[in-house]
Amino acid sequence: MTTTNFQVTGMHCGGCANTVRQQVEQVPGVRGLTVNPSTGTLTVDGEENLDTAAVLAAVGQAGYEAVRT
Template sequence: MIEHTYAVVGMACGHCAGFVTEEVERVAGVTAVAVDVDAGTVTVTSEKPLDDAAVHAAIEEAGYALNGGRS
């Protein structure tokens, strides 16, 4: 399993987490998504490397922006 954590700007509540989770789960290869609203992070799990651009686009589609890259 591969895990990457992305810093996301603008999430403030459980609804925000739901929107981000829904969009990121649509990215091919994603097996799990964990959103920590308080920390402003999204942890994405996959079995193979993911296309960072696809994850970034999914987060933007949910209405939020990445704060830097991933870790």
């Protein structure tokens, strides 16, 4: 299991966080995640081979931009 952190731009409320969560949960290899709209952070727990580019794409599909931190 590996933990990867992301900074998400434009995510400011619970609704935003839920939208991000719904998209990222669909990425293969994601086993759990925490979204904090107050700090704009996303923490993803996943398998060792988790495709971080797919996580970033999922955040993009939710309408936000993210960078790995």
